[in-house]
Amino acid sequence: MTARLIEPRGRGFLLFDSHPGGCEKIVGDMWDRVAPARPDAKAERRPVALVIGFSAGYGMATAIAGIRRYGLDGVGLCFERPPTERRTATAGWYRTIATAELAAKAGRxxxxxxxxxxxxxxKAQVLDLLAERFGGIDYLIYSVAAPRRVDPVTGQTHQSVIQPLGKGYSTKTLDVSGDEPALKEIWVEAGSDAERADTIKVMGGEDWALWFDALADRGLLRPGFTTVALSYIGSHLTAPIYRDGTIGAAKAHLEETALTLNGDLAGVGGRAMTSVNGAAVTQASTAIPGIALYVSLLRGVLGEAMQSPLQQSVELWDRLTGARTLDLDDHGRIRLDRWELDPLIQEQVTERWKAVAPDTIGDLADIEWFSSEVRRLYGFDVPGVNYGAPSESDLPWPTE
Ligand SMILES: NC(=O)c1ccc[n+]([C@@H]2O[C@H](COP(=O)([O-])OP(=O)(O)OC[C@H]3O[C@@H](n4cnc5c(N)ncnc54)[C@H](O)[C@@H]3O)[C@@H](O)[C@H]2O)c1
Structure with a gap:
């Protein structure tokens, strides 16, 4: 493919192409925003991490924060589409290339x-890599958001759905199918027991536990091994579709899995936990009815005080390494979402949620910010990038 102009064309929150230069700039800006911690003089070697869900959202933020702040080595795993004749690669492909370059430059x-x-x-490929290159790992970060999973035992495909449970649910939502985002009311049918079970299969803790077992069976868990999977609770405003819905059932399963794994690790001084992070604009979250509106209202209330995935990820590593207290909640979860669930903030978001109407949405919700964040997921809307110049999109996957 020769260089060509790449534009943000698409449907709603889904764009067809992503911009390699924009993705590179976003990663570079994230990297620059992380302050390296003072090196641990007592450490005999650099810690090693496996980050699953490396290329986007919370996985990418956690990886960049860990590499830059604590000098981690490791393996990044993700599922991205390579470039083709007609289409660019997915944005995560380019973000991974950019992170690989920065990590290599920093000697990681x-x-x-x-x-x-x-x-x-x-699993076999990643375990071989870890065994050959590092001989063991200190951290496993599990940050996968996937629409489906093929069960490795039965071969059956399970689809995850985002639906309420018990009864259907009517919610305000942002409709982005037209030229301008519009406020709409939509009805979401209740998920069935089978859909609930399927969503747990995809987004619950089963695969995380399989990774843990596979690493343990190969003898790759180092003393003090720590594993963290990402979770979300969110507001009472989104509870019917999220925490009390099919995806919430999967998150509850993930959190139960953490307790089981933590018990398995207790004897060897290891830890397994979930980290409950705050709402963020990611590919996964834009797919949830009502969430775009909720996050835009939250940003309307918080403005710049809204915590980015990178800020939360720096805090996560500070807590995991002991630079800050771990501060677990009653269910053994790390809480990085307190800024979102602060009762005063939730009160204001709730007032706006109730009041919002087509003529007030521009004042109450930061739709412009939200739309820009969505374009940034694809590498667009990044200051300092020349979108008027042709770009080469056929960039190779990083090799060692
Ligand atoms: N976005 C939020 O508001 C939010 C808040 C709190 C917690 N979380 C949690 O964070 C985790 C990650 O979500 P996100 O929003 O960052 O998602 P995302 O869509 O930004 O990223 C998902 C990642 O998973 C990878 N992936 C998808 N399918 C895969 C597969 N089959 N194999 C390997 N990798 C695969 C993708 O390549 C990507 O790297 C989820 O557990 C989510 O529930 C998200």
Whole structure:
């Protein structure tokens, strides 16, 4: 493919192409925003991490924060589409290339695998890499958001759905199918028991536990090994569709899995936890009815005080390394979402949620910010990038 102009064309929150230069700039800006911690003089070697869901959202933020702040080595795993004749690669492909370059420049040892985390073949490939390059790992970060999973035992495909449970649910939402985002009311049918079970299969803790077992069976868990999977609770405003819905059932399963794994690790001084992070604009979150409106209202209330995934990820590593207290909640979860669930903030968001109407939405919700964040997921709307110049999109996956 020769260089060509790449534009933000698409439907709603989904764009067809992503911009390599914009993705590179976003990663570079994130990297620059993380202050390196003072090196641990007592450490005999650099810690090693496996980050699953490396290329986007919370996985990418956690990886960049860990590499830059605590000098981690490791392996990044994600599932991205390579470039083709007609289409650019997905944005995560370019973000991974950019992170690989920065990590290498900083003298860190990283390898990247593009494959399905749920597949046994991918597990074997990643475990081989870890064994050959590092001999063991200190951290496993599990940050996958996937629409489906093929069960490695039965071969059956399970689809995750985002639906309420018990009864259907009517919610305000942002409709982005037209030229301008518009306020709409939509009805979401209740998920069935089978859909609930399928969503747990995809987004619950089963695959995380399989990774843990596979690492343990290969003898790759180092003393003090720590694993964290990402979770979300969110507001009472989104509870019917999120925490009390099919996806919430999967998150509850993930959190129960953490308690089980933590018990398994207690004897060897290891830890397994979930980290409950705050709402963020990511590919996964824009797919949830009502969430775009909720996050735009939240941003309307918080403005710049809204915590980015990168800020939360720096805090996560500070807590995991002991630089800050771990501060777990009653369910053994790390809480990085307190800024979002602060009762005063929730009160204001609730007032706006009730009041919002087509003529007030521009004042109450930061739709412009939200729309720009969505374009940034694809590498657009990044200051300092020349979108008028042709770009080469056929960039190769990073190799060691
Ligand atoms: N976005 C939020 O508001 C929010 C808040 C709190 C917690 N979380 C949690 O964070 C985690 C990550 O979500 P996100 O919003 O950052 O998602 P995202 O869509 O930004 O990223 C998902 C990542 O998973 C990878 N992935 C998807 N399918 C895969 C597969 N089969 N094999 C390997 N990798 C695969 C993608 O390549 C990508 O790197 C989820 O557990 C989510 O519930 C999200």
């Amino acid at each position: 040892d990283w390898s990247f695998v593009n494959g399905d985390a749920f597949a046994n073949t991918t």
